[in-house]
Amino acid sequence: MLKSRLFAVEAFMSDTPKTSSDDSLSRFIFDGADIRGEIVTLADSYAAVLANNPAPAAVQQLLGEFLAAAALLSSTLKFDGIITLQAQGDGPVPVIMAECNHHHGLRGTVRPPEAGFSDGLTGDLGDLIGQGVLAITIDPDKGERYQGVVPLDKPTLAACLEAYFAQSEQLGTRIWLEADQGRAAGLLIQxxxxxxxxxxxxxxxxxxxxxxxxTTVTQNELLSLDHSSNLYRLFNEMQVRVFEPATLQFQCTCSEQRSLSALAQIGREECEEILSEQGVINIDCQFCNQHYAFGAAQIRALFEDSPPTMH
Known part of the structure; x- marks a missing residue:
């Protein structure tokens, strides 16, 4: 059971030292009101994702917003599974995605265009992704996969997600997302x-x-203040019950077995063609850059058949 604490103005006027809220998500509810909220701050987990995704600052900051949003939405998981946000469009950033699992493991990636990112690339969501769609996918370990899709017709990721909740969940939802080169953060009220x-x-x-x-929260406050200070500054006139924070971390779920499973999906014939041309099948994880190489013997064992005929 989640532990919580109730605070009002007096609780924040003590001399208790403030602690960092980096890489944590705090859930809260308003006593006496049918409203809940979450606040998240990412630092080391965000840095780990950026280390695997060299890109212009504007692109990395958008990736930070996606990570913060995935963390916020992960609290809606009532089961073991993963929630994924993926935007795809015709702009200078073809694909960007982030996901968070029920263990609070985060990962994300951005796919550059074939010619690479342009120097000095700037802009908002529409400038970077262009015309496209945002897919929100809930993938439980057991049960059916669910996906909701909304057009990228809003100026920010937060606005697109608010439209998604209005359309599919029919719940009043407001979201604030911010990121710079060191931190990503988000606030959700629902x-x-x-x-x-x-x-x-x-x-x-x-x-x-x-x-x-x-709405009075500023970019600097969301990125620099600890959760308690932010919630006090925003809601000190109300009574808010805050639950024990969850710790977030970068976590990639790639493995040799998962890579082999992906090869099984494309089929023996295509695997044979790749082996015939290259002698080995190489797979690089788009999230953590881990490299996997599979020779003919491993592919043969994968399909549990006679040795493939090499031409």
Whole structure:
């Protein structure tokens, strides 16, 4: 069971030293209101992803926003599995994606165009990705895979995700995402099914108040303040119950077995063609740059058949 603590103005006026909130996600709810929230800050996990994704600063910062968003959305997983955000378009950044699993393991990648990234590439989501779509995929370890898709017709990733929640989840949701060269961070506020508020009008009034307060958060505050300080600055007039934070870390799930499974998917005939041309099949993980090489004997064992005929 998650432990929580209730704070109000007095709780933040103590002399308790503030601790870093790097690489952690804090969930919170508003006592007396049907509203929940999450706040996340990434540092080392973000740096590990950037180390495997050399790109212009604007592209890396967009990747940071994707990582922060994946972390925020991972709390919706009520089962063992992975949530993935992937944007694909016709702009100078063809594909960018991030995912987070139920163990709070994060990874992400950005695919450059064939000619490589242009020097000095700048811009917002639309400038970088161009016309395209954002896919949100929930992939449970057991059960059916679910995917929702929304057009990239908003200026920011946060706005596109808000449109996704309005369309598929029908839940009032506001999201703030920020990233620089050292940190990525995010804040999510979401309405819950009416349980506590006395009326629809009261519920709406509470929502309007919380959103008005949350909207005052600045880029610098979201990236530099610890979670307690941010939540106090934003919501010190309300009572907020904060749950014990979850620690996030870079984690790649690639392995030799997963790579072999991918080869099994493309089939024996294509594998034979690659072996015939190259003598070995090379696979590089797009997330962590791990290299896997498979010779004829491993491919033969994979398909449990007679040795392939080499031409």
């Amino acid at each position: 309405a819950l099914p009416t349980q506590l508020a006395a009326s629809i009008e009261d519920n709406q009034a509470q929502w309007d108040t919380v959103i008005a307060l949350a």
